[in-house]
Amino acid sequence: MIRNASMEDVAMLAAIEEASFSGDRVSRRSFRHLLSQGNSVTLIDAAAGEIRGYLTLLFRANTTRARVYTIATAAAWKGRGVAAGLVRAAEQAALARGCTALYLEIRKDNVASIGLFTNNSYRVFGEYEEYYEDGMDAWRMEKLFPRPTA
Ligand SMILES: CC(C)(COP(=O)(O)OP(=O)(O)OC[C@H]1O[C@@H](n2cnc3c(N)ncnc32)[C@H](O)[C@@H]1OP(=O)(O)O)[C@@H](O)C(=O)NCCC(=O)NCCS
Numbered sequence: 684m685i686r687n688a689s690m691e692d693v694a695m696l697a698a699i700e701e702a703s704f705s706g707d708r709v710s711r712r713s714f715r716h717l718l719s720q721g722n723s724v725t726l727i728d729a730a731a732g733e734i735r736g737y738l739t740l741l742f743r744a745n746t747t748r749a750r751v752y753t754i755a756t757a758a759a760w761k762g763r764g765v766a767a768g769l770v771r772a773a774e775q776a777a778l779a780r781g782c783t784a785l786y787l788e789i790r791k792d793n794v795a796s797i798g799l800f801t802n803n804s805y806r807v808f809g810e811y812e813e814y815y816e817d818g819m820d821a822w823r824m825e826k827l828f829p830r831p832t833a
Pocket residue numbers: 703704736753754755756757760761762763764765766767768787788789790793794795796798799800802
């Protein structure tokens with residue numbers, strides 16, 4: 684089941700984030716900040732009180748492009764379609780807010796994430812050199828939503 688995260692989820696979100704990334708993590712404080720603001724949405728896949736995965740979207744004024752800020756699946760649930768479901772739900776949430784595209788940065792050595800987003804029709808549109816704390820470069824990937832037919 685995919686639902687919007689609440690403050691009660693912050694400890695678990697931060698724990699999965701901590702286990703999923705070796706650097707450039709979203710802190711517990713940042714999750715709290717994100718959840719208290721109207722310009723982001725954190726979707727979680729939860730069942731029986733367990734968070735299987737989550738995805739945070741950021742919205743900015745003056746642009747209809749939303750950013751996938753973080754996404755992770757808990758170790759026990761990897762490879763079972765959790766992230767794919769979250770990406771689909773994020774696209775629906777972005778469309779519902781009038782967005783025309785999603786974009787994100789991905790470490791060039793993140794094979795799983797590049798596979799996930801490529802499989803979901805995201806395409807590389809640029810790169811950032813030495814984007815991450817450890818000096819790794821990032822691909823910039825995006826998906827433009829089809830225009831609604833009149
Ligand atoms: C990337 C990540 C979110 C994928 O989560 P997941 O729930 O295991 O992914 P899914 O089971 O939904 O897989 C969807 C697609 O992703 C790709 N994928 C997932 N794991 C993969 C792997 N280890 N190697 C290659 N491709 C992979 C595949 O294309 C897969 O589709 P398929 O099963 O039809 O082949 C997960 O590995 C993770 O949490 N990684 C650590 C955090 C991270 O790197 N986040 C991304 C930051 S940009």
